Amino acid sequence: MSDNGQPAGTEPDVSAVRDDLVARLTTGRQLRIAGDYAAAVAVLHAAVTDAEAVFGADSAELGGLLNELGIVGKYAGDFVEAELAYRWALGIEDRSGRPGGANAASILHNLAGLAHARGDARAALPLALRGIDIRTALPDADPGGLAKDWAALAAILVDLGEHDQARAALTQPLQDGGSRYDTAVALHNLGSLQFREGNVAEAATTLRQALALKSAELGRRHPDLAVTLHNLAKCLQRLGKRRSARRHLKRAIAILDGTVAEAHPTLTACRLLAQQ
Numbered sequence: 589m590s591d592n593g594q595p596a597g598t599e600p601d602v603s604a605v606r607d608d609l610v611a612r613l614t615t616g617r618q619l620r621i622a623g624d625y626a627a628a629v630a631v632l633h634a635a636v637t638d639a640e641a642v643f644g645a646d647s648a649e650l651g652g653l654l655n656e657l658g659i660v661g662k663y664a665g666d667f668v669e670a671e672l673a674y675r676w677a678l679g680i681e682d683r684s685g686r687p688g689g690a691n692a693a694s695i696l697h698n699l700a701g702l703a704h705a706r707g708d709a710r711a712a713l714p715l716a717l718r719g720i721d722i723r724t725a726l727p728d729a730d731p732g733g734l735a736k737d738w739a740a741l742a743a744i745l746v747d748l749g750e751h752d753q754a755r756a757a758l759t760q761p762l763q764d765g766g767s768r769y770d771t772a773v774a775l776h777n778l779g780s781l782q783f784r785e786g787n788v789a790e791a792a793t794t795l796r797q798a799l800a801l802k803s804a805e806l807g808r809r810h811p812d813l814a815v816t817l818h819n820l821a822k823c824l825q826r827l828g829k830r831r832s833a834r835r836h837l838k839r840a841i842a843i844l845d846g847t848v849a850e851a852h853p854t855l856t857a858c859r860l861l862a863q864q
Contacts, residue, residue, distance in 0.1 A: 665852030693723035709747040772801035792823035
């Protein structure tokens with residue numbers, strides 16, 4: 589028998605392998621959405637190995653798996669692996685003759701989000717703008733994808749101090765966004781903007797709305813809630829509501845501890861704020 593379970597000297601059933609990879613990609617995505625990052629990584633790593641072995645290092649079958657692996661790595665705090673996966677996936681798109689396609693736009697969106705998560709908003713900005721340029725040029729541009737792009741761009745602009753541009757970027761996801769989760773992300777970014785502008789009480793109200801939508805969409809213990817809990821706690825501390833702030837931070841830390849890397853920036857920020 590060969591290493592992949594096929595009888596020696598026979599070729600794998602390519603169609604069956606492709607179907608299996610699609611199923612494992614779906615499983616990895618579902619595990620990531622459920623917040624089980626370790627299990628998602630295990631499934632996707634194995635699938636990437638098999639896809640490369642059967643279809644090659646520049647295959648479309650591999651690209652989707654790598655992009656999803658990058659997403660999981662970003663959420664889990666494994667930023668090095670996430671960037672390697674995204675760059676590999678983007679290279680596949682570039683070499684395939686589809687550098688201006690929807691997949692490339694999505695990978696650029698994800699690369700920008702990764703740079704932003706690492707605290708490098710200046711590196712994130714050109715990636716986000718390039719992704720938006722590509723997606724808006726598509727004849728069948730996905731409105732939901734564009735809403736995500738603009739919401740992510742707004743978060744980057746907030747960190748760069750470009751408040752007017754950030755507010756303009758939030759217009760589309762807040763008015764025309766598709767899913768409830770997309771609206772939650774846009775509200776989270778709006779709350780961050782309001783806080784930066786000194787409108788702390790208004791920011792707290794907006795972040796509570798974002799937290800409620802995220803909780804309804806993802807569940808009360810999903811790791812993605814933690815960053816909104818942290819930002820809301822900052823508002824509450826500034827408003828003198830320290831007991832409520834500590835409660836939100838305690839919840840965020842409990843959600844993240846053991847789920848993401850110890851050096852994950854949100855976990856670190858929550859622990860530091862809880863000590864103040």
